[in-house]
Amino acid sequence: xxxxxxxxxxxxxxxxxxxxxxxxxxxxxxxxxxxxxxxxxxxxxxxxxxxxxxxxxxxxxxxxxxxxxxxxxxxxxxxxxxxxxxxxxxxxxxxxxxxxxxxxxxxxxxxxxxxxxxxxxxxxxxxxxxxxxxxxxxxxxxxxxxxxxxxxxxxxxxxxxxxxxxxxxxxxxx
Amino acid sequence: xxxxxxxxxxxxxxxxxxxxxxxxxxxxxxxxxxxxxxxxxxxxxxxxxxxxxxxxxxxxxxxxxxxxxxxxxxxxxxxxxxxxxxxxxxxxxxxxxxxxxxxxxxxxxxxxxxxxxxxxxxxxxxxxxxxxxxxxxxxxxxxxxxxxxxxxxxxxxxxxxxxxxxxxxxxxxxxxxxx
Numbered sequence: 001x002x003x004x005x006x007x008x009x010x011x012x013x014x015x016x017x018x019x020x021x022x023x024x025x026x027x028x029x030x031x032x033x034x035x036x037x038x039x040x041x042x043x044x045x046x047x048x049x050x051x052x053x054x055x056x057x058x059x060x061x062x063x064x065x066x067x068x069x070x071x072x073x074x075x076x077x078x079x080x081x082x083x084x085x086x087x088x089x090x091x092x093x094x095x096x097x098x099x100x101x102x103x104x105x106x107x108x109x110x111x112x113x114x115x116x117x118x119x120x121x122x123x124x125x126x127x128x129x130x131x132x133x134x135x136x137x138x139x140x141x142x143x144x145x146x147x148x149x150x151x152x153x154x155x156x157x158x159x160x161x162x163x164x165x166x167x168x169x170x171x172x173x174x
Numbered sequence: 175x176x177x178x179x180x181x182x183x184x185x186x187x188x189x190x191x192x193x194x195x196x197x198x199x200x201x202x203x204x205x206x207x208x209x210x211x212x213x214x215x216x217x218x219x220x221x222x223x224x225x226x227x228x229x230x231x232x233x234x235x236x237x238x239x240x241x242x243x244x245x246x247x248x249x250x251x252x253x254x255x256x257x258x259x260x261x262x263x264x265x266x267x268x269x270x271x272x273x274x275x276x277x278x279x280x281x282x283x284x285x286x287x288x289x290x291x292x293x294x295x296x297x298x299x300x301x302x303x304x305x306x307x308x309x310x311x312x313x314x315x316x317x318x319x320x321x322x323x324x325x326x327x328x329x330x331x332x333x334x335x336x337x338x339x340x341x342x343x344x345x346x347x348x349x350x351x352x353x
Binding site: 045048049051052053055100101102103106143146147149150151153154155156157158161 | 179197204206210233234235236237238239249252300303304307308311312315317318320321322324325326
């Protein structure tokens with residue numbers, strides 16, 4: 001038995017991640033749409049869902065139907081980048097297990113976001129929402145290459161651990 | 175792989191408690207608005223702690239487990255920290271409102287939203303719902319942080335133990351010396 005997760009495991013994790021990403025992005029756009037339609041209760045629940053991960057300051061959010069999206073421009077960039085990265089993932093790697101990206105790639109992709117974020121926090125500049133979106137997009141694109149590979153490895157190692165005692169039992173000549 | 179199952183709980187508890195504490199503090203918690211900084215960073219730290227206490231190379235699956243556990247611990251700690259902070263947050267928001275009204279300014283919509291959100295979290299129902307959502311979201315973000323942490327500090331491969339040297343040749347047993 002090999003240590004690497006097989007294409008079937010990677011494919012299954014990929015499909016689940018893609019489905020969750022689509023739902024996540026849909027919820028971001030659904031919140032203001034519901035608010036605009038007057039469904040205040042469901043809209044509040046959706047806005048509350050994203051509160052632990054985003055400040056939701058309206059001035060820093062893109063608007064839809066006169067209401068802010070459920071996350072700010074930078075977070076939207078990260079999630080949109082994640083979706084874009086997922087879309088290109090099979091063309092770059094296929095559905096085979098691959099090593100995690102190099103630390104250099106991670107550092108280069110997070111650098112624009114970090115510089116923009118730290119500069120904003122220190123009050124050195126106030127970047128426009130489009131730039132926030134782009135810096136988030138760059139970093140987000142790299143993330144699925146970690147996420148899918150890591151979860152596929154987790155699924156494969158769980159299966160191995162589950163199979164090990166069964167193999168021992170089966171291999172026991174008694 | 176032959177290595178033993180790593181001990182995930184201790185690093186997850188340590189890093190999760192710190193990340194959760196930072197996520198629950200006013201102002202400091204804003205770090206999470208920068209792509210879940212405290213949670214992803216905390217999970218990466220947990221992966222580093224795990225690498226430090228585990229012999230051999232960690233897999234990305236190990237990083238995902240320790241990161242997800244870190245996220246769940248952080249969600250619980252953050253909610254517990256936020257309970258006593260609610261009063262302070264409300265007082266702070268009220269002070270900002272008073273200050274704005276003294277300037278004759280209209281309250282920005284974003285501030286209105288933030289204050290609305292703060293009061294909304296006060297009820298136990300919202301708090302439980304928030305804990306559930308936070309735990310789910312922080313677990314996913316933590317898993318990602320743990321995997322990133324493994325890619326950064328996965329540890330060093332333990333070289334295979336050298337083969338045991340052959341036993342020394344047994345000296346021929348001659349007849350006992352008569353002298």
